[in-house]
Amino acid sequence: MSERIYVFKRFERFWHWSQAGLIMFLMLTAFDIHGTYTIFGFEKAVAYHTIAAWSLIGLWVFAIFWHFTTGEWKQYIPTTEKVVAMANYYLFGIFRNAPHPFKLTQLRKHNPLQRLAYLAILVCVGPLIWVTGVLYLFYDKWAAWGFGNLSLEWVANGHIAGAFMMLAFLIAHVYLTTAGHTPMAHIKAMITGWEEVD
């Protein structure tokens, strides 16, 4: 018989879904700006991308505050425990209906691979995008800020590289939501906050 535990609190769910929406919109406008396709066109896409970026920054301010005041930041401390087991599960076990090697609790709501993946996003891809993005926005201030020698080309390419990594993450992340005990289980949990565990 399965039990239900409350893993995702209200703010966290709000944060997750608004962030998901913003990131997808940022992706949509990003590749419009990049010239991959034309939906809004460069000029409007830049304006929308900028607004969405500032919105996401605002959201992050709240999210960071929330993580520190609630201690939830500890959820992202990496661990080597069961990493191999998790990798084995996704590579082999999942096809044989093997038991999930990770037992989810309120204090450990991310499995070890999730922790590593989210941490990588938080400390590598995220900062890459944010630093290059903010520099891009304030291109005219570089000289005043003492970054006169910075190359716009490198900043731009860094931003674009970050976007590709984020897109790849988004695809994998969305796919892995289906890897719960039912395909919709994780998504339901992210909406209601309640996860069913065995």
Next chain:
Amino acid sequence: MSHLFNRAALALCCAGWLAATGPALAEETKPEAKPVKLTTTADHTKFKQLQKTFNSGPEVTKACLECHTEAAGQIHRTKHWKWEYLNPDTKQTLGKKTVVNNFCISIASNYASCTSCHVGYGWKDASFDFKSEENVDCLACHDTTGNYKKPPGFAGNPVVKDTEFPPGSGKIIKGIDLAKIAQRVGKTSRDTCGACHFNGGGGDGVKHGDMDTSLAAPTKEVDVHMDAEGLDFTCGTCHSASSHDVAGSRYTPTAKDDKGARIRGKADKGNPATCVACHDNAPHKKEARLNQHATKIACQTCHIPTYARGGVATKMTWDWSTAGKRDAEGKHIVKKDAKGRIIYESRKGDFTLAENVKPEYAWFNGRVDYTLVTDKIEKSEQRTPINRMGGSATDGKSMIWPMKVFRGSQPYDPVNKTLVTPHTAGNDDTGYWKNLDWDKAITVGMKDSGHPYSGKMEFLKTEMSWPITHMVAPKEKALGCVECHSKQSRLAGIQGIYIPVRDNNRLLDTIGWAVVFLTILGVLAHGALRIVSARRQL
């Protein structure tokens, strides 16, 4: 249709306005009867000196100088008078007297025709007296009637009596009444400046592309500043003159003006004809990002989306090498296109013309080096630049400028390796436009300009750049981002700068999309395996 009608009506109004020397628009039908609201404190119709018959231009000037005692001396110091200019940056002696271009080529030996646009009377050959005060032409710039004309062939003199020209042709040039014109002098106008500058290169709009007769009474679309129903700037509003010396120069243009707006009381000898002189260096209030653009991009680049927008075509190419053909009867040939514009003349060769032309773009720092008739040129596949526009992404002085690049082929001396100055205009045996004989024309022309001619001639492919600065469009018509930020960028040829989208890194895109594609492939394979294995276990 109504647009055309409006402009015609406007032109009539303007004529009336000019005749009245004031904003007495209602009185255009009988401008002499009503008291005139003057913009100056002098009504020249009341001056005894002007109430007489003038038989020549210099007679008028003598009358002018009785009161305006220093005017001629001021004119004597200007490019408009000397047609000579020493470029302080390149040390080249320039000016119309010296330079060669790839339109009508050179004024040497063609004075009587070319000097119809000189602010003087009687410059028919190299012996012209540049110290003469009475030979200064006041009316060329100060006419307000629109009746003042200096036909080519009269060495800058107006025609005061009906005259057959060329002699024996049966064509009569009507004489004009100089007294009426002299009594109605006033400030310079688009018409007076335009009489020459709209017609540079030998006809309406030929040379510049951003200046033609559509600017006499332009709509807002054509020129937001000179808009005859709006701001109604004259040329002098920007090209403000001091002691008759008009600001602005094509020999030493101000490519980058970082001195900010000109404010009264501010000690400043900068060029008042730049955009920045009024608009300052950060004129974009809503979108600060554009001010950043304005540190590298000349205002004109975005705000003049195309030139020759007023319905007058400008010449884009001129191939002198095809000149000289005659029809079966041995007569000169003239060919016109569907719009009635001349595209071939035996006298001149082949032309192409265009309207609404997208400029070419180049880094430009204001330095212009001319190829003069004294310079040695090695003929090559590359076009020889008549003027080399200085500039680069890294010199700190350059901006990206729009240019009209005029391309052609013109006579060249392959032995002396120089450009040549042919005698073209003139009702004589050696003028090319009459007899189509290059050898005679070049021999006489080179003798006049004082340079050696080997007797051999070929044609040299040349190009000449004209920075575009007039015909500023309303702001809604300024270039959108994608005009440059795209793979078909207008700035495709601009080196040394990273332009987002234009300069997307192909390798990065390839790797990026490969990663994304592999991720998709990975999750699809993984998902498929899960489905298959789940079925097997059922």
